[in-house]
Amino acid sequence: MTIAARLPIQHELPPPARGEILAATALLTDELGLPTDGETVLAAPVGDDLVLISGVADAMPGVVPVLLNGDPAMSMTARVLTWARNNAPPEASVGFVAVVPVKVAGRVRVRSVVMRRKGQPARYTLVRRALPLALFMNIVSADAGPEFPHVADGVAQSLLTGKSNPKRFAAALSMLTAAAHNDGFVEVMGVVDTGEIFLQGWSSELPADQSRFIISHDGLVVGEFKSARVQRDDLGERGYGFVGILNTSETLVDPQRLKCLFFRGSRGWHALDIYDRCVHLASTDVPAHIRDVLPRAAANSETLKTLRRAGERFDGRDTVATLTQPVRIGMDMVLELPRGGLLVSGWMLDPEHQVESVILHAGRESAPIDETWTRLSRPDVTTAFQQDGAFAQRLDPQRNDHGFLAYVPGLSSVSSDSVYFELSLRTETAAFYPLKPVKSSSRRALDRVMAILDPRSAVTTMAIETHIGPMIQSLDHQKPRAIEFRDFGYDENAARTGLIVGGGSEAEEILVALSFLALDPDTHDVPIIVSVPTELFGKVAVEVQRLASFYRLGIRLVAADGVQDPCDALEAAVHVTNLETFVFLSAGVLPRRQGWLSVMERAYRMRGAKVLVSPTVVFEDNSICFAGTVLDQHERRLVDRFLGYPCDVIRGAEPIEVMAGSTACCIMSRSAFQDIGGFSQSYLSAKEKGRDLCLKLKLAGTPSLWLPEVEMIAADAGPGESNLPWQRLTQHVDRWSFDRRWSLLVANMRGGE
Numbered sequence: 114m115t116i117a118a119r120l121p122i123q124h125e126l127p128p129p130a131r132g133e134i135l136a137a138t139a140l141l142t143d144e145l146g147l148p149t150d151g152e153t154v155l156a157a158p159v160g161d162d163l164v165l166i167s168g169v170a171d172a173m174p175g176v177v178p179v180l181l182n183g184d185p186a187m188s189m190t191a192r193v194l195t196w197a198r199n200n201a202p203p204e205a206s207v208g209f210v211a212v213v214p215v216k217v218a219g220r221v222r223v224r225s226v227v228m229r230r231k232g233q234p235a236r237y238t239l240v241r242r243a244l245p246l247a248l249f250m251n252i253v254s255a256d257a258g259p260e261f262p263h264v265a266d267g268v269a270q271s272l273l274t275g276k277s278n279p280k281r282f283a284a285a286l287s288m289l290t291a292a293a294h295n296d297g298f299v300e301v302m303g304v305v306d307t308g309e310i311f312l313q314g315w316s317s318e319l320p321a322d323q324s325r326f327i328i329s330h331d332g333l334v335v336g337e338f339k340s341a342r343v344q345r346d347d348l349g350e351r352g353y354g355f356v357g358i359l360n361t362s363e364t365l366v367d368p369q370r371l372k373c374l375f376f377r378g379s380r381g382w383h384a385l386d387i388y389d390r391c392v393h394l395a396s397t398d399v400p401a402h403i404r405d406v407l408p409r410a411a412a413n414s415e416t417l418k419t420l421r422r423a424g425e426r427f428d429g430r431d432t433v434a435t436l437t438q439p440v441r442i443g444m445d446m447v448l449e450l451p452r453g454g455l456l457v458s459g460w461m462l463d464p465e466h467q468v469e470s471v472i473l474h475a476g477r478e479s480a481p482i483d484e485t486w487t488r489l490s491r492p493d494v495t496t497a498f499q500q501d502g503a504f505a506q507r508l509d510p511q512r513n514d515h516g517f518l519a520y521v522p523g524l525s526s527v528s529s530d531s532v533y534f535e536l537s538l539r540t541e542t543a544a545f546y547p548l549k550p551v552k553s554s555s556r557r558a559l560d561r562v563m564a565i566l567d568p569r570s571a572v573t574t575m576a577i578e579t580h581i582g583p584m585i586q587s588l589d590h591q592k593p594r595a596i597e598f599r600d601f602g603y604d605e606n607a608a609r610t611g612l613i614v615g616g617g618s619e620a621e622e623i624l625v626a627l628s629f630l631a632l633d634p635d636t637h638d639v640p641i642i643v644s645v646p647t648e649l650f651g652k653v654a655v656e657v658q659r660l661a662s663f664y665r666l667g668i669r670l671v672a673a674d675g676v677q678d679p680c681d682a683l684e685a686a687v688h689v690t691n692l693e694t695f696v697f698l699s700a701g702v703l704p705r706r707q708g709w710l711s712v713m714e715r716a717y718r719m720r721g722a723k724v725l726v727s728p729t730v731v732f733e734d735n736s737i738c739f740a741g742t743v744l745d746q747h748e749r750r751l752v753d754r755f756l757g758y759p760c761d762v763i764r765g766a767e768p769i770e771v772m773a774g775s776t777a778c779c780i781m782s783r784s785a786f787q788d789i790g791g792f793s794q795s796y797l798s799a800k801e802k803g804r805d806l807c808l809k810l811k812l813a814g815t816p817s818l819w820l821p822e823v824e825m826i827a828a829d830a831g832p833g834e835s836n837l838p839w840q841r842l843t844q845h846v847d848r849w850s851f852d853r854r855w856s857l858l859v860a861n862m863r864g865g866e
Contacts, residue, residue: 145248147256149205153240154226157249159272160280164213165246166191166226167253169198169205170235173228179213180227189214191228194267196260208256210264212271250288262381265292273333282332289327289375289382296383297352302368303394303402306427306531308477310359310368311399312338313406315345316385317352318378322416326359329372336361338376339419341412356406357416358423365477368393397429397531427474427533427545438467438538439503442546443494445565447532449550454522454587455532456580457482457548458565460494460515464507470537473521476530482519487576489516489565516565520580522587526550568841577842582849586795593681595689596647597672599654601661605640610714610780611692612636615682615699616645620653622700622828624660631664633707642669642695644686646676678799680776680792680806687791692783694722699777699799702730705824712823716768717780724816725781725807727774728823735760738827741771741819742804749860751804766821772862773807774817778825785815795854801847808855811862 147167148154154168173195181187191213198208211228228235244252250268254261265288272285297316304310321342328334340357348354359366374385394402403424410420433442444459455475461468471483492513498504526532534546562581566573605611612630616623623643630636645653650672661668673685679699687695694717696710709728717726730739740754740763751772755762776792776799789809796802807817 145252147208147252148240149201151204151235152237154237155244155249155252156223156239157244157246159246159284160278162215162278163272163281164215164223164243165249165268166211166213166237167249168209168237169201170207170209170228170230171204172230172232173207173209173235174230177211178229179211180229181215181223182225183227192267192271193228194264196257196264198256199258208253210253210268212268246284246287250292254292259381261292262377265289265382266377269327269333273327273335279332285327285333286329289329289333289384290373293375293382293384294380295386296378297385298388299371299374299385299391300388301392301394301402302371303399304368304396304477305358305399305423306396306474306477308365309423310361310366311356311394311403311423312340312359312374313354313356313402314385314388315348315352315354316383318380318383319355319376319385320378321411322413324376327375328359328361328366329375330366330370334361334364334366336364336366338374339412339416341410341416341420343406343409343411356403356410356420358419397427400424400426400428425543427531427535427547429531429547431546433534433536433544433546436538436544438540439463439465439507440467440536440538440544441498441504442534442536444546444548446562447548447550448553448562448584449525450553450584450587452587453525454520454584455524455526455550456518456520456562456584458516458518458562460491461517462494462498462504462515464504464509467538467540468536469539472535472537473519473524473532474535475524475526475532478524479535480521480524482517482521485579486517486519487572487579488514489518489572489576490514490567490570491516518562518565518576518580520584522583563842566842568845573842574845577846577849581846582853585797585846585850586853591675592791592794593673593675593685595644595671595685596674597650598689599658599670601658601668601670602665603640603642603667603669605667605690605692608640608692610694610696610710611640611642611690612696612698612710613642613644613683613686613690615679615686615697616643616649616653617679617682617700618646618649619700620649620656623653624656626698626700626703627657627660627666627668628664629703631660631666633704633710635708635710637664637666639710640667640669640690640692642671642686642690644671644673644676644682646682647672647674677797678802680799680802683776684791687783687786694780694782696780697776697778701828702777702825703828705731705826709823709825713780713820716818716820720818722782723785723814724818725774725779725785725810726818726820727776727779728820728825729760729763730775730777730825730827731760732827737763739775739777740821741769741817742773742807744772744859744862750856751859760824763821768818768820768822770816771819772811772817772859773804774819776803776806777827781810781815785810785813789813795850796847797843798847800844801851805851805854808858812858 149169151169154166157165173193175193177191177193179189179191191211193209193211195207195209198206225238257264269285272281296318299312299314301313324338326336326338328336336359338357338359340355343354343356345354371387376383403420407420440463442461446458448456470481472479473482490513494515495513532548532550536544614626657670671686671689673682676682683697713726732738737755737758742751742753745752792802793805
């Protein structure tokens with residue numbers, strides 16, 4: 114039901130300009146005043162769920178129960194604003210405006226209102242059709258006289274309370290516009306880095322020190338304004354200048370969209386308009402502007418303190434380096450992630466513990482980092498400052514934990530936002546250090562992060578669990594994609610199964626793998642897709658073409674973008690084939706004997722093509738690299754069976770279902786792979802990617818089968834993987850990511866023993 118159905122109105126007025134309403138409604142006001150008989154009231158609807166009612170009474174409390182049309186189903190509570198009426202009889206000595214939230218449904222016409230005050234309930238009937246809000250408030254203003262600002266303030270607050278409603282905001286703005294007198298202009302404004310707004314201009318009635326503003330800004334916002342007066346020779350007797358800080362609490366206000374500021378002075382409501390040539394200061398320019406004007410400002414000590422602190426905020430300069438206290442800071446990296454979040458790494462030297470907090474700011478957002486950062490050993494910082502006179506006698510040679518690493522999710526910057534540290538000192542002063550974030554969406558950016566960590570340190574575990582792991586989860590890992598391919602005798606139309614060879618950074622591995630496949634009758638006639646990183650594509654294309662021609666192979670060579678490991682290369686190739694069944698084979702894994710493919714495919718077909726089949730993978734010294742991943746029933750975690758054992762321990766073993774196979778060599782259906790979204794991109798290494806894929810398949814109804822009779826040989830690690838500290842760190846990070854996702858599910862799963 115609409116208000117119009119209950120309280121029919123002739124028309125709605127847009128927010129009028131000041132003075133227009135008085136001229137447009139003067140005659141109506143003379144003809145229609147506030148009903149003074151104590152039995153009738155005026156009404157003005159606001160949107161579909163609020164109505165203002167005004168009349169007179171002998172007394173009226175601030176809050177009253179209201180009954181419409183005498184119907185108990187239409188009862189509600191109204192806020193009431195009152196004023197004393199001069200020279201009125203006792204029964205009409207109080208005027209009131211009741212703000213009634215309408216809660217009725219259906220096409221009901223409101224005819225009467227009962228207000229259940231203490232003593233005698235007051236019953237009123239509507240005197241006539243509902244009035245436009247502007248006319249309604251003019252009638253109230255004429256009767257309330259000097260008390261109208263109080264009434265207008267209360268009505269505006271009621272309109273601003275509760276759910277957001279454009280019609281309520283428009284009504285409140287209309288009411289304030291009609292009631293307020295122009296009192297000056299805002300000529301300069303800018304946002305302080307903490308979110309408050311600096312305003313400078315002139316006024317005649319703006320109270321000194323603290324004022325309450327109602328702000329026209331895409332609706333109405335309430336704020337507190339602390340201001341100082343500034344002598345202005347150009348104003349003469351018309352007014353005085355002001356400078357101040359506007360605080361709108363949690364509500365963000367864009368100065369560019371400010372339209373008007375309303376405040377209540379000694380002579381009622383006043384308005385400050387925005388000068389059409391208003392100067393908008395950049396955030397970093399505001400502190401200097403405040404410092405320039407502060408010597409000419411007059412206000413109480415609290416207001417001047419607020420302005421002084423605003424003038425000491427971040428203005429783009431490094432002020433840590435100028436501190437007289439022994440405090441210094443430096444940065445190694447600041448990485449910004451596309452989906453939000455900043456990772457900061459650097460050092461802070463503070464031997465006397467002068468710094469009480471370190472806050473990272475990005476535009477208007479901020480977060481303390483000293484409560485969550487991981488401190489790292491930085492003996493190089495200690496050495497660098499041992500000869501500095503400000504630090505030489507204060508440094509403890511046994512303490513080197515000056516480094517720090519912190520990931521702060523949620524923070525991000527845009528090109529116009531400043532990113533910086535704020536250091537709060539024990540002397541109640543603050544120092545600032547500007548930062549320059551580098552946008553990063555690639556896991557290669559982690560090379561720099563890993564370089565500062567010691568894999569043997571317990572601190573590294575904390576850094577991974579608190580910062581690096583969450584950061585990796587937030588990275589924008591784009592799926593690898595095929596950007597180019599070339600066919601050399603390739604034809605998959607008559608094939609049931611195809612081979613996908615995933616290459617890494619070494620061309621030699623790929624060429625050796627193709628030679629083995631060419632010499633095996635089982636794989637010679639199978640379509641082969643070779644997927645390599647784009648940077649390797651041009652280097653191997655000629656050799657791949659030569660091998661295809663020499664051995665009469667059918668090969669499709671794919672250039673894949675976004676490849677970090679063989680799993681990425683394998684996934685990119687899936688999108689350039691229509692094969693329903695494929696065999697994944699990492700280039701570093703080679704068949705030990707011929708005929709392996711037919712054995713794997715037979716086991717796959719025997720299970721109705723609803724399974725992932727993996728062989729045994731051994732190292733070159735004949736020890737086991739992979740013989741199935743199973744669930745340890747005692748510790749309820751995944752373990753690789755017989756890892757490092759000699760091959761003899763599995764001789765004669767039967768195929769068994771396991772929790773996870775090895776994607777370094779496996780056969781599966783295209784539909785099963787695509788239905789689960791392929792490989793996850795939240796890991797740094799292929800091992801956990803493969804486990805994750807197999808668990809997703811298991812949950813989707815495709816188990817993993819270990820086939821012991823087929824053996825593959827894992828070649829030596831390539832140069833890119835030979836860095837043992839790097840391997841340890843990536844394994845640690847991947848274990849964290851895997852456990853975070855799977856530990857609870859794994860503990861409740863059943864799997865191969």
